[in-house]
Amino acid sequence: MLWWQAILLKLLNTLPKYLCDMEMIAVQERIPCLDLKGQHQQIKREVFEAFEKVYENTAFSGGPFVEEFEQGFAAFCGTKYAVGVNNGTSALHLAMLALGIGPGDEVIVPANTFIATAWGVSYTGATPVFVDCTSDTWQLDTTKIEDKITSNTKAIVGVHLYGQPFNIEAVAAVCKKYKLFMLEDGAQAQGARYKGIPVGGFGEMACFSFYPGKNLGACGEAGGVTTNNEAYYKHLLSLRNHGSVVRYYHNEVGYNMRMGGLESASLNVKLKYITAWNNRRRAIAKQYQQQITSPKIQLQVQPDWVESVYHLFVVTTADRDGLLKYLNEKSIFPGLHYPVPCHLQKAYAHLGYKEGDCPNAEYLANHCLSLPMYAELKDEDVAYVIETLNRY
Missing domain, CATH: 3.90.1150.10 (Aspartate Aminotransferase, domain 1)
Structure with a gap:
């Protein structure tokens, strides 16, 4: 065999492996942890048409598009009410305030959760008390809650972590025994079910994030609270709007935490999918x-x-x-x-x-x-x- 024939044969033998590697690289480049582009390309026209309606109505803060989403999301969760706010952290904060939690109070929070769960407690001046997760479900370990309860404990926050509901009945039993509030953190769990029932209506309130990366994510920042309690619902409406129900009349110290019109318009589109x-x-x-x-x-x-x-x-x-x-x-x-x-x-x-x-x-x-x-x-x-x- 001539020298150049040997080289050619070697190149031909390595070609299949080279082509296989190139094919593998092409596949590998498409696998990030999260990619929002594909979703938004599919619904781009619908979302832009929804934005156009917001623009024509100049309904950029609160207004009819927010109300439409609140009604749709409440129906999706099987609750009577939903209140749209500017982000999920604000949802947790306002829910705590609606429960009357403040300085000197303690709230049980899982140690294994995103930090915003604890911020909702801290923003009121109350103290988060952290409880370990289980070794298998990685959810709040309900067997360790009672050891952390004191005379200052007012509520327990269960987190539907990673989109998986926590042990709602076990937490609810502890809350009933000690006369505590139960709050659901559903930031990662839009559409999850516990024993066939959608999360969002098991506790006094449930808090959701519509951060863009969530399963139901806005084109921007947004959050919400669901509840079946009319008093909490009305209080949340006031708290998110400078403590006001009638314009320029402020009954309490409130916050500027309204949901935006563009964000709600995008959520109205995505709620269908x-x-x-x-x-x-x-x-x-x-x-x-x-x-x-x-x-x-x-x-x-x-x-x-x-x-x-x-x-x-x-x-x-x-x-x-x-x-x-x-x-x-x-x-x-x-x-x-x-x-x-x-x-x-x-x-x-x-x-x-x-x-x-x-x-x-x-x-x-x-x-x-x-x-x-x-x-x-x-x-x-x-x-x-x-x-x-x-x-x-």
């Missing part, structure tokens, strides 16, 4: 749950009585940093929710919590990753993520 989007997330999650077989990967345990909407699909592994590096090399980019549990945040150092106080939440913070999860994720991309994890 949220059930289909949630179902697609469930289909993706089912593939993850059934096909991830690596013993190095642990999944969130889901009781029979929950129907998650999989805002996030979180897994844990012993070497989180190693797995993250491995996935990034394969052009898969997981999220990280959340690297520091609430009780160890610097903002709450004055409360005196230390490492070891909430061991399950601390373990999760050090070992969790959020896999790619959004309704537009293609089946071949999901398959690639699963295959890559199983090879780890």
Whole structure:
């Protein structure tokens, strides 16, 4: 064989591998943790038409488009009322105020949640009291709540974390026993169900975020509160609007926390699609749950009585940093929710919590990753993520 024939043969032998690698790279580039572009391209015309109506009516703050969304979202949650506000953190804050919570009061909050759950308590001058999560569902450990209750405890906040409802009946039983309020943090759970019933109407109130990355996300910042209690509903309407029901007459210290017209218009469009989007997330999650077989990967345990909407699909592994590096090399980019549990945040150092106080939440913070999860994720991309994890 001549020298040039040997070189040509070698090149031909490596060509299939090269083409395979190039194909794999093309797939890998499409797998971020979250990609909002696909969703918004699908509904762009509808959203822009809705914006045009807001513009023509100059209804930029509050107004008919907000009211339309409030009615639609209340129906979606199966509640009597919904109040639109400027973001999910404000929803938590105003709900606490509507419950009469303030300085000297304590509120039970999961250590494993986004920090805004605790902000809602702190903004009123009350103190969040952090309770660990379970080691399997990663939700509030209801067996540890009673040890944290004092004469100052006024409420318990349960979080439908990652889109999965918490153990509502167990928390409600503790609230009934000690005459406490129960508040749902549904920021990640629009459309989730507990024993077949939509979340949002189990507690005194439920608070939602419509941040753009949520399952039901506005084109901008927005939030809301649902309730079946007319008194809370009316109080929230006042609180979000400078403590006023009649213009220029202020009955209490209020806040400028109204929902915007453009944000509500986008939510009115998306509300028509949220059930289909949630179902697609469930289909993706089912593939993850059934096909991830690596013993190095642990999944969130889901009781029979929950129907998650999989805002996030979180897994844990012993070497989180190693797995993250491995996935990034394969052009898969997981999220990280959340690297520091609430009780160890610097903002709450004055409360005196230390490492070891909430061991399950601390373990999760050090070992969790959020896999790619959004309704537009293609089946071949999901398959690639699963295959890559199983090879780890």
